Amino acid sequence: MNHTRWKLSRERATAEDRQGMSEVEAVRTEIRMAFDLGQAVYDRRAELGISQSELARRASMTQPQVSKLELGGTVPTLPLLARLAKALDASLNIALDGDNSTVVFTGHAA
Template identity: 65%
Template sequence: MAHDLGQLVYDRRTALGLSQAELAERCGMKQPQISRIEGGGTMPTIPLLRRLARALDADLTIELTPHHAAA
């Protein structure tokens, strides 16, 4: 899950033409933190995900999907 999230952050950041340092500044973070997130090395908290979403001009959606019972 951390790797998938990191890829989403990377894809959105590069689509906006932002460097890691620019994104970090928008979020009030340091560039190495962005690097760790994008590399899948850390799983951000929900408040940090909200800040990232705002900085990336994106919506944050969290969803719980029930497992389907075996028939």
């Protein structure tokens, strides 16, 4: 292999590595956002003192679905987010800024 071919091959491999890393970072960001939502659901549920089964009943879900959501294993639809907010007697606030997200359930005044 001559120097020019080696250099092109090396540059191509480096570009593929960078692309692979950006894909990995994108997946990590999605996982982090799903986890942030799951943590917010768990925190509000714990604040209310209700079980996963009770939340599932209130939100027309199953207990395994609630568990998976709390563990960050799923990305819910907007209608499901609305049902969760209602079931948790809270407003749901999601702030997305690039790769950062903030998810907060704010309880309604009693």
